Amino acid sequence: MAKAPVLTPRADDFPRWYQDLVGKAELADNGPVRGTMVVRPYGYGLWERMQQEMDARIKEAGAANAYFPLFIPQSYLTKEAEHVEGFAPELAVVTHAGGKELEEPVVVRPTSETIVNDYFSKWVQSYRDLPLLINQWANVVRWELRPRVFLRTTEFLWQEGHTAHATYEDARAYAARIHREVYADFMENVLAMDTVPGRKTARERFAGAVNTLTLEGMMGDGKALQLATSHELGQNFAKAFHTRYLSKDGTQEYVWQTSWGSTTRMIGALVMTHGDDDGLRVPPRLAPVQAVVLAVKDDEAVLAEVRAIGERLRAAGVRVHVDDRVDTPFGRRAVDWELKGVPVRIEVGPRDLAQGSAVLVRRIAGGKEPVAIGALTELVPRALTEDQALLLAESRERRARRTAEVTTVAEAVEAAATGWARIPWDVLGPEGEARLAEQGVTVRCLVGADGSVPERDDQPGNVAVVARAY
Numbered sequence: 001m002a003k004a005p006v007l008t009p010r011a012d013d014f015p016r017w018y019q020d021l022v023g024k025a026e027l028a029d030n031g032p033v034r035g036t037m038v039v040r041p042y043g044y045g046l047w048e049r050m051q052q053e054m055d056a057r058i059k060e061a062g063a064a065n066a067y068f069p070l071f072i073p074q075s076y077l078t079k080e081a082e083h084v085e086g087f088a089p090e091l092a093v094v095t096h097a098g099g100k101e102l103e104e105p106v107v108v109r110p111t112s113e114t115i116v117n118d119y120f121s122k123w124v125q126s127y128r129d130l131p132l133l134i135n136q137w138a139n140v141v142r143w144e145l146r147p148r149v150f151l152r153t154t155e156f157l158w159q160e161g162h163t164a165h166a167t168y169e170d171a172r173a174y175a176a177r178i179h180r181e182v183y184a185d186f187m188e189n190v191l192a193m194d195t196v197p198g199r200k201t202a203r204e205r206f207a208g209a210v211n212t213l214t215l216e217g218m219m220g221d222g223k224a225l226q227l228a229t230s231h232e233l234g235q236n237f238a239k240a241f242h243t244r245y246l247s248k249d250g251t252q253e254y255v256w257q258t259s260w261g262s263t264t265r266m267i268g269a270l271v272m273t274h275g276d277d278d279g280l281r282v283p284p285r286l287a288p289v290q291a292v293v294l295a296v297k298d299d300e301a302v303l304a305e306v307r308a309i310g311e312r313l314r315a316a317g318v319r320v321h322v323d324d325r326v327d328t329p330f331g332r333r334a335v336d337w338e339l340k341g342v343p344v345r346i347e348v349g350p351r352d353l354a355q356g357s358a359v360l361v362r363r364i365a366g367g368k369e370p371v372a373i374g375a376l377t378e379l380v381p382r383a384l385t386e387d388q389a390l391l392l393a394e395s396r397e398r399r400a401r402r403t404a405e406v407t408t409v410a411e412a413v414e415a416a417a418t419g420w421a422r423i424p425w426d427v428l429g430p431e432g433e434a435r436l437a438e439q440g441v442t443v444r445c446l447v448g449a450d451g452s453v454p455e456r457d458d459q460p461g462n463v464a465v466v467a468r469a470y
Contacts, residue, residue, distance in 0.1 A: 005277065006020075006024065006278075006279075006335065006339065007020040007021055007024065007277060007278070007279065007339075008020050009277050010220060010221070010275075010276070010277055014220070014221040015148075017275075017277075018148075018268075018271060018272060018275075019148075019149070021271055021275055021279060021280060021339070022043075022149050022150065022268075022271065024279070024339050025042065025279055025280050025339045025340050025341070026040045026041075026042045026043070026340070027039070027040060027042060027043035027046070027149075027150075027267065027271070027280075028040055028043045028149050028150065028267075029149075030149065031155075033154070034147065034154070035143070035144045035147035035152075035153055035154030035155075036153060036154050036155050037149050037150070037153050037155075037156075039157075039264070042288075042340060043267060045288035045289075046267055046270065046282070046286065046288065047157065047264055047267060048288070049286050049287070049288055050186075050190075050266055050267075050286070051137065051159070053186055053190045053285075053286070054159065054182060054183075054186050054262065055135075055137075055159075057181060057182040057185060057186060058135050058159070058161065058178075058182055060181070061133075061174075061177055061178060061181055061182060062131075062133050063133040063134060063135040063161055063163070064133065064134065064135065065134075065135050065136065065137065066134050066135070066136055067136055067137075067138065068109075068112050068115050068116060068119070068136060068138075069109075069115060070108060070109050070138075070139075071094065071106040071107070071108065071109070072106060072107045072108075072109055072112075072114060072115045073104055073106055073107075074093065074104060074105045074106060074107050075104060076107075076114035076115060076118060077091075077107060077114055079114065079240040079241060080113070080114065080208050080236055080237055080240040082207050082208045082236070083113065083114070083207050083208035083236075083237075085207065086206075086207020086208065087110050087111070087142070087207060089143075090110055090142035090143050090144070091107050091108075091110060091142075091143065092107070092108040092110075092141045092143055092154075093105045093106070093107055093108075094106045094107075094108065108141040109138070109139075109140050109141065110140055110141060110142050111140060111160060111259075111261075112136060112138075112160055112162065113162065113208065113233070113237050113259055114237070114241070116134065116162040117162075117237045117238070117240070117241035117243055117257075118241055120132060120162075120164050120241070120243045120255070121241045121242055121243040121244075124164055124243060124244070124245050124255060125245060125246065126245055126246045127166050127245055127246065127247050127248055129245060130164060130165055130166045130245060130255065131163055131164060131165045131166070131170060131174065132163060132164040132255075133161075133163045133174075134161065134162050134163065135159055135160070135161045135162075136159065136160050136161075136162075137157075137158075137159050138157075138158065138159075138160065139155055139156065139157050139158075140155070140156060140158060140160075141154060141155050142154065142156075148268075148470075149268070150264055150265060150267045150268030150271070151225070151265055151268040151470050152265075152470070153264075156263050156264050156265070157263065157264045158261050158262060158263035158264065159261060159262060160259060160260070160261040161178060161258070161259060161260040161261065162257070162258070162259050163257060163258045163259075164238070164243060164255040164256070164257050165255060165256045165257070165258070166245065166247070166253070166255070166256070167256060168234070168256045170256065171232060171233075171256035171257060171258050172211075172232055172256075174258055175211070175213060175230045175231065175232045175258040175260065176213065176230070176453070178230045178258070178260045179197065179213040179215070179228075179230040179260070179453070180197070182260075183215055183227070183228040183230065183260075183262060184197055184215060187215055187217070187227060187228070188392065189285065190283065190285045190286050191266065191269075191270060191273075191283055191286060192274070192283040192285070192286075192388055192389075192391035192392040192395065193217050193227070193269065193270075193273050193274075193392070193395050194217065194218070194392065194395035194396040194398075194399050195215040195216060195217045195227060196215070196216045196217075196399075196444070196445060196447060196465055197213070197214070197215050197445075197447075197453050198213070198214055198216065198444070198445025198446050198447040198453055198454075198465060199211065199212070199213060199214070199445055199446045199447075199453055199454050199457065200212035200213070200214050200229075200445055200446075201430070201433060201443050201445075201446060201457060201464075202430070202457060203430065203433055203434075203437075203443070204442065204443060204444075204445075205231070206229065206231045206259075208233060208236050208237065209231040209232060209233050209234075209236075209259075210232050210233065210234035210236070211231065211232040212229055212230070212231045212232075213229065213230045213231070213453060214226055214227075214228070214229045214444070214445050215227045215228050215229075216444040216445055216465065216467075217269055217273060217395075218273075218395075218398060218399045218402065218403075218419070218420060218467075219269070219272035219273055219470070220272050220273060220275065220398070221272070222402050222418050222419040222420070222467075222468075223467060223468050223469055223470055224420065224442075224444045224465075224467035224468070224469040224470070225265070225268070225269050225272070225469065225470045226265075226444070226469070227262065227265070227266060227269055228260070228261065228262035228266075229260065229261060230258065230259075230260035231258060231259050231260060232257075232258055233256075233257040233258060233259055234256065234257070235254045235255070235256060235257070237257055238254040238255045238256070238257060239254055243255050243257075268470075270282070270283075270286075273395055274341070274391055274394075274395075275341070278338050278339070279338050279339035279340065279341055280339065280340060280341030281341045281343075281363055281364050281391065282340070282341040282342065282343060283343075283387075283388055283391050284343045284364075284384035284385070284387055284388045285388055287319065287341075287342065287343055288319060289319055289320070289321045289340075289342050290318050290319040290320065290342070290343055290344065290380075290384055291313055291318050291319070291320045291321075291342070291343065291344040291345070291346060291380050291384075292320070292321045292322075292323050292337050292342050292344070292345050292346070293306050293309050293310050293313070293320065293321070293322050293323065293346045293348065294306070294323045294330065294333060294334065294337070294345060294346065294347045294348070295323065295324045295326055295348060295349075296330050296347055296348060296349030296350075296352075297326065297330070297349055297350060298326035298327075299349075299350050299353075301350070301353055302348055302349060302350055302353055303324050303326070305348055305353055305373070306322055306323075306324055306348050307322055307324065309322075309346060309348070309358070309373065309376060310322040312376070312377050313376065313377060313380060315377075316377045316380075316381060317381070318380055318381060318384070321342075323337070330347075334347070338363065341363055342363060343362070343363050343364055343383070343384055343387055344360065344361070344362060344363070344380055344383055344384065345360075345361035345363065346358050346359070346360055346361070346376065346380070347359040347361065348373075352370070355370075356372060356373055356374070357370045357371060357372055357373060358370070358371060358373050358376065359371075360376070360379060360380075360383070362383055362387065363387075364387035364390055364391060365383070365386065365387055365390055399420070401419075402418060402419030402420060403415075403419055403420040403421070403422060404419065404420070404421050404422070405421075405422050405423075406421045406422070406423050407423065407424070407427060408423075408427075409423075409428070409432050409435050409436060411423075412428075412436060412441065412466050413436065413439050413441055415466075416441045416466060416467050416468050417468075419467070420444075420465060420466065420467040421465075421466045421467070422463050422464070422465055422466075423463065423464050423466060424461075424462070424463055424464070425446055425457075425458075425462035425463060425464045426460075426462070428443070428464050428466075433464070436466060440468055441466055441467065441468055442466065442467070442468075442469055443464045443465070443466050444465045444466065444467055444469065445464075445465050446462045446463065446464055446465075447462070447463050447465060448461060448462060448463070449461035449462075449463060
């Protein structure tokens, strides 16, 4: 009788495969309240690496980290009509605390535009105070009706940036900079994830924004996932909260603003983009553990060499973990690391040691081979570089292969059954977009004919990228 697979095969049931992998790779568990999640240490290690990489890029773009309260007076959200309307179905509202009814209900933070603006209006007095560039790492709550771990949860972790500028042009340029230099760069060069940068349609843009820039990724099943967004808020929130500054000319002017964010949804994207039937495959530049060195048997000489290899790799700049848990069967440990997607595995047993070799196993490229122990500090970094590039190439090839050029709504719906479609926006338009939505297909973004991000919705040559989405 054939041995049952560790994970449900992706081709049989992609959603079940995803849930299997998240659990068996020890990324997360469902929380006790519907829609919440417990992020386990290995999953949180991935999030910490994401934080580190993005935080460095955010600071390079000039923003500084701050923190704002979790609880927001309900009246704040009513000041910007479109914003409150967009978030109303997702709000968690506290009406009682300290054993009594509150005089004013408070909302558990769904996003922070309103409370940030309350303080921006105090902090910004003059043109000398601008631009004001703030980022926050926090949690938010949006009551989710159809939860799925990492992808859609009632509470999730994220970063949210908020900025105030003296001019429309400055705000617009900064939103584009974050979109390009923080998010797009991180997705491509760290997550090894191909994305389509584009502009959201009016139907899909963030509530209260005048423009939303997005990065859309194709998952392993051909569906789309929104990975990060950067919004031009215009002066909508500034006028609602009276966020003004004294210009060089001595006149009172409203600021122009942006907001932008990315979430733990990226962990789900990582699973669905790079995972296979054997588990997760973590891009080397992201991986908390880039190489694991395993002792095959309980042998003093083997254990000593495994630890020595770990030290040499660490000195060579590799993030390494030494697995010397010889009281746990080797096969079980190997499968566990395979599931977790650690890029490189180095296995050392008594026979290997006698020959001065180790077995080098590559999770991403596949295959295993005996190599000289002395060559590991050269071979492992090279393998990590090659496998980072391989994952990105695979992601790009998948999108190219599963994206169809179409000219009708019917063709777009058909293509979205297995992948994405591209259709001229002047052919589709808002009416066609509404017809797509009736069939569960959405316009993920608008792109220029040359792949650039359009400056406006009706720019000649715009192409709509449409897909079924998570």
